Amino acid sequence: MAVKPLTISDNSFSQDVIASSSDKPVLVDFWAEWCGPCKMIAPTLEQIANENSDRLRIVKLNVDENPQTARNLGIMGIPTLILFKDGKAVKQIVGNRPKDQILAQIEQFIKN
Template identity: 45%
Template sequence: MGLAAPNIVTLTDANFKEEVLSAQLPVLVDFWAVWCGPCRMIAPLVDELAEEYKGRIKVAKLNVDEYQGLAAEYGIMSIPTLLLFKNGEVVSRLIGYQTKDKLVQVLEKHL
């Protein structure tokens, strides 16, 4: 774990605004940490969604240990937390492990 799939953006303080807030597409952001078991469980699902929704949504990951300021700014209290941004605004928040069906349902609602 650590390296994201090729079509997943690794977020930092430097690129968050451009990659998420200014994005033309909806952006699914996975807030995670290396030590988080449920984060490791959901990671393959997030990778699959990045592939299946390529061109329709952008998928990104933010390591909460490395970027605590951004995690705090978005009220991330537990991980994994998946936030769906649309036009720079959070339109959906999923906390904890989710099934792929649930993730697809949320994405489809906002496409």
């Protein structure tokens, strides 16, 4: 069964990201509907989610609909990916990147 990144909101961020990142790391995709690079990276993130569902959770937060979390985290450009582990942001990647580059940057945090 295909694993789709979960869509979260400002209201669910604390539970879906901060709290659940103690079980396994959570990669948050900060995006917007009008953002071309955001749409380009989406299939890559779905692939990563499918291939790594046992050791990584991927969620999406629309910054237009949920500006508070993006503002609190100082998101200046999208797409921005932030990896959370044990309730803390441990890695940030800005812009559309190929799958191998994303995995190379987060691999050390998602090892079993």
